[in-house]
Amino acid sequence: MTNNTIAFIGAGNMSRAIIAGLVANGYPAKNIIAANPSIGKLDALHQDFGITITQDNVAACSQADLIVLAVKPHFIQPVCEQLAKNVSLSNKCFVSVAAGVNIKPIQNALGFAAPVIRCMPNTPSQLGLGVSGMFASAEVSDPQKHLADTLMASVGIVQWLEAEENIDDLIAVSGSGPAYFFAFMEAMQNKAIALGFNPQQARALVQQTALGAAQMVVENHDQEISTLRENVTSKGGTTQQALLTFAQGGLPELVDKAMQAAKDRAIAMAKDNA
Numbered sequence: 001m002t003n004n005t006i007a008f009i010g011a012g013n014m015s016r017a018i019i020a021g022l023v024a025n026g027y028p029a030k031n032i033i034a035a036n037p038s039i040g041k042l043d044a045l046h047q048d049f050g051i052t053i054t055q056d057n058v059a060a061c062s063q064a065d066l067i068v069l070a071v072k073p074h075f076i077q078p079v080c081e082q083l084a085k086n087v088s089l090s091n092k093c094f095v096s097v098a099a100g101v102n103i104k105p106i107q108n109a110l111g112f113a114a115p116v117i118r119c120m121p122n123t124p125s126q127l128g129l130g131v132s133g134m135f136a137s138a139e140v141s142d143p144q145k146h147l148a149d150t151l152m153a154s155v156g157i158v159q160w161l162e163a164e165e166n167i168d169d170l171i172a173v174s175g176s177g178p179a180y181f182f183a184f185m186e187a188m189q190n191k192a193i194a195l196g197f198n199p200q201q202a203r204a205l206v207q208q209t210a211l212g213a214a215q216m217v218v219e220n221h222d223q224e225i226s227t228l229r230e231n232v233t234s235k236g237g238t239t240q241q242a243l244l245t246f247a248q249g250g251l252p253e254l255v256d257k258a259m260q261a262a263k264d265r266a267i268a269m270a271k272d273n274a
C-alpha cells in the first residue's frame with residue numbers, strides 16, 4: 001500500500017491536514033507529492049514533512065496512483081479537464097474532498113467513467129481527530145478503496161456511506177461541524193471577557209471546558225449526552241437557568257435550521273457544479 005504514490009492537487013488546509021496525518025503514520029514522504037499554483041504553502045509542506053512539491057498539476061499526477069482533488073469546488077472542473085488533456089489517467093483513482101461537487105460532473109470533466117471517491121473530511125484531521133465520510137463510485141476497485149481508506153484513517157475515523165447524497169448530510173454534521181463549536185466557544189469567550197476575565201483567561205476557561213466536555217462524551221460512551229448534561233444541572237441552580245435561557249431562545253430549533261441550511265447549500269452547490 002505504501003508503495004502507491006499519492007498526489008494532492010491544491011496545497012491548502014485540507015491537504016496539509018491529510019499529509020500531516022499520513023506522514024505521522026509512517027507513509028513514506030517520497031511517495032507523496034503536492035501541487036499548488038503559489039509556492040509558499042508548498043515550501044512549508046516540503047520543509048515540515050519532506051514531501052515532493054511542484055507548481056505543475058500535470059507533473060504531480062503523471063506518477064500518481066491516487067489523486068486527491070483538494071481545490072475549492074469551482075476549481076474541480078477546470079483542474080480535471082486540465083488533467084484529462086495532459087495525463088494518461090487509466091488506472092488512477094481520484095479522491096475529491098470538495099463540498100458540493102458530485103461524482104458525475106467529475107467523471108464528465110475527466111472524460112471517462114473514472115474511479116472517483118467522494119470524501120468529506122473536517123479540519124480536526126490535522127490533529128488526527130478528523131471524521132471523513134466516504135462514498136465510492138462503482139468503478140473504484142477494492143485495492144483503490146482500501147488505499148483511500150488508509151489515507152483518511154491516518155487522520156481520524158472513516159465512515160463509508162451507502163449513497164452519494166449522504167455526503168451532503170454528513171457535511172451538515174461533521175464537515176461544517178467544527179465551525180459550529182468554534183462559534184459557540186467564541187460567544188462564550190466574548191461573554192467571559194465581558195464578565196471581566198482578560199482574553200487569555202477567557203480563552204483558557206472556554207477551551208478547557210470544551211475539551212473536558214468533549215472528552216467526557218468520548219469516555220462515557222455508555223451514557224447519553226443528555227445524561228451528562230443533566231449531571232451538571234442542579235435543580236434550581238445556575239446551569240438550569242442558563243439552559244432555560246437557551247431553550248427559550250430556541251437553541252434546538254436553531255441548530256436544526258442551521259444544519260439544514262448547510263445541507264441545502266451543499267445540494268445547491270452540486271446543482272451549480274453539475
Ligand SMILES: NC(=O)C1=CN([C@@H]2O[C@H](COP(=O)(O)OP(=O)(O)OC[C@H]3O[C@@H](n4cnc5c(N)ncnc54)[C@H](OP(=O)(O)O)[C@@H]3O)[C@@H](O)[C@H]2O)C=CC1
Nearest residue numbers: 010011012013014036038070071072073097098099121122
Ligand atoms: N476547510 C474545511 O473545513 C473543509 C474543506 N473541504 C473542501 O476541501 C477543499 C479545499 O478546501 P481548503 O483546503 O479549505 O481550501 P484552501 O483554500 O485552503 O486550499 C485550496 C488550495 O487550492 C489551490 N489551488 C487553486 N487553484 C488551483 C489549481 N488550479 N490547481 C491546483 N491548486 C489550486 C489554492 O492555491 P492558492 O492559495 O495558491 O490559490 C489553495 O492552496 C474545498 O473543495 C472544500 O470544499 C472539505 C471538508 C472540510
Ligand SMILES: O=C(O)[C@@H]1CCC=N1
Nearest residue numbers: 099122171175176177
Ligand atoms: O464550508 C465549506 O463549504 C467547507 C465544506 C465543509 C467545511 N468547509
